[in-house]
Amino acid sequence: MVWRDVDPRLPTMEWDYFISHASEDKRLVASPLAHYLRSVGFRVWYDQFTLKLGDSLMAGINTGLANSAFGVVVLSPPFFAKHWPQRELAGLMAVAQGERRILPVWHGVDADDVVRASPMLADLVGVSTRRGLNAVAEEVIRASFPDRLDSLPVSNTRRESPADLREALATLTDMLDDGASRDDVFLLVSAYHDLLRTVARGGDVIPASRISGTVPFDFAAVSTHGLTGPMGLEFIVLGPTEAAEDPAALLNRLDAGFGTTVDFHERPYNDYLSGRLVGEFPEVRKVAHELAGLIESGNVHHAHPDRWRFSITLLNGRRAADPSALARRDELASTSRIPLHIASYDRLTDLDVSSIRT
Structure with a gap:
C-alpha cells in the first residue's frame, strides 16, 4: 500500500x-x-x-x-x-x-x-x-x-457508546435475517469489535489484520484471570452465514492451518481453563508472542505466552432447529485435534449491551 x-x-x-x-x-x-x-x-x-x-x-x-x-x-x-x-x-x-x-x-x-x-x-x-x-x-x-x-489502540473494544452499539446490533440482526454473507458480517464487526464479545470470553477483541503469521483466524481475544490465574487466547473464525458448507470441511482447513504439534508441558498456575497450551502449536506460538507485545496486563503469565491456554470459536450458519444437526456439530468439536467450539451466528445477537462497560 x-x-x-x-x-x-x-x-x-x-x-x-x-x-x-x-x-x-x-x-x-x-x-x-x-x-x-x-x-x-x-x-x-x-x-x-x-x-x-x-x-x-x-x-x-x-x-x-x-x-x-x-x-x-x-x-x-x-x-x-x-x-x-x-x-x-x-x-x-x-x-x-x-x-x-x-x-x-x-x-x-x-x-x-x-x-x-x-x-x-x-x-x-x-x-x-x-x-x-x-x-x-x-x-x-x-x-x-x-x-x-x-x-492508535489495538482494538476499539469498550470504546463504543451503548447507543452506537445498540444500533450496530440492530443492523447485524437485520443483516442476518436478510441473508447477509459472511463477508458483509465481517465488515460490520471489523468496525464494532464489541459485537464479538459473546464469543470473546471477556477479552479485548483484536483483528487478525494486526497480526502476522499463517494461522487462519479473523479475530483474537486475550483474557486474563486475575494476577496469577491462567491466560486464555480465543481465536474467532467466521464461516459461512448459511450452512452451505459442511462443518467437517471447514474443520479440515482449520486443522491444517493451525499446523503440527510438539511436546510442551509447562503448565500455568491455577490451570483451570479448557483448550490446548499455546506451546504445543508452533504456529499459534508465533501469534501469541506477537499478541503479548501488543497488549498489557499485570498477569504473571503475560510474559510467557507458551503457557497460555487457547481455543477456537467457529461461527457457522444459523441456529438449527434440527437436534441431529446440533449433535453432529458437537461431535465434530469433541473429536477435533484443535480445541474447537462451533456456534451459530445467532450467538452474536445474544449480546447484552447493558452488560458492557464502555
Missing part, C-alpha cells in the same frame, strides 16, 4: 474527515467506518455526504473539503452506477492531485474496475475493504495523520 504524500501544513479544520459515498454503501461501509474513526479519536462528518442519483459529486466534495482536513470517497459499483458526468470525475481527480486531500476506499472494486469505470480515477491509489474497516481506517490515518498511528 503506497499513498501519495500529504501536505503537513494543512490548516486546522473543524473535522478531520468527511466520508462521501453512494447511498447503497451507507449501512455497510460509510457508517461503520465513520464509527470506527470516531471511536479511536477522530472527528468525522459523513451524514451530509450520502450521494444520491442527480447529486453533484463535486459540490459535495468541495463542501466537505471546506470543513474537513481530508475526504474519504468510497468507490464501489453503486458509486460508479450513478453515472457521474466526466467533468465531475475530472474535478475529483484535479482535487486529489492538487491538494492531496482525497483518500479513495475501494469497496467491491479493484484497480481494473476503477480503470474501466473512470480512467481519470485510476491514478488514485485506494485501500480495499477486503481486510476489514479497521484496516481501512489505519491506512487512511497513515495517509493523513501519520503522527497519530503510534497512539
Whole structure:
C-alpha cells in the first residue's frame, strides 16, 4: 500500500474527515467506518455526504473539503452506477492531485474496475475493504495523520457508546435475517469489535489484520484471570452465514492451518481453563508472542505466552432447529485435534449491551 504524500501544513479544520459515498454503501461501509474513526479519536462528518442519483459529486466534495482536513470517497459499483458526468470525475481527480486531500476506499472494486469505470480515477491509489474497516481506517490515518498511528489502540473494544452499539446490533440482526454473507458480517464487526464479545470470553477483541503469521483466524481475544490465574487466547473464525458448507470441511482447513504439534508441558498456575497450551502449536506460538507485545496486563503469565491456554470459536450458519444437526456439530468439536467450539451466528445477537462497560 503506497499513498501519495500529504501536505503537513494543512490548516486546522473543524473535522478531520468527511466520508462521501453512494447511498447503497451507507449501512455497510460509510457508517461503520465513520464509527470506527470516531471511536479511536477522530472527528468525522459523513451524514451530509450520502450521494444520491442527480447529486453533484463535486459540490459535495468541495463542501466537505471546506470543513474537513481530508475526504474519504468510497468507490464501489453503486458509486460508479450513478453515472457521474466526466467533468465531475475530472474535478475529483484535479482535487486529489492538487491538494492531496482525497483518500479513495475501494469497496467491491479493484484497480481494473476503477480503470474501466473512470480512467481519470485510476491514478488514485485506494485501500480495499477486503481486510476489514479497521484496516481501512489505519491506512487512511497513515495517509493523513501519520503522527497519530503510534497512539492508535489495538482494538476499539469498550470504546463504543451503548447507543452506537445498540444500533450496530440492530443492523447485524437485520443483516442476518436478510441473508447477509459472511463477508458483509465481517465488515460490520471489523468496525464494532464489541459485537464479538459473546464469543470473546471477556477479552479485548483484536483483528487478525494486526497480526502476522499463517494461522487462519479473523479475530483474537486475550483474557486474563486475575494476577496469577491462567491466560486464555480465543481465536474467532467466521464461516459461512448459511450452512452451505459442511462443518467437517471447514474443520479440515482449520486443522491444517493451525499446523503440527510438539511436546510442551509447562503448565500455568491455577490451570483451570479448557483448550490446548499455546506451546504445543508452533504456529499459534508465533501469534501469541506477537499478541503479548501488543497488549498489557499485570498477569504473571503475560510474559510467557507458551503457557497460555487457547481455543477456537467457529461461527457457522444459523441456529438449527434440527437436534441431529446440533449433535453432529458437537461431535465434530469433541473429536477435533484443535480445541474447537462451533456456534451459530445467532450467538452474536445474544449480546447484552447493558452488560458492557464502555
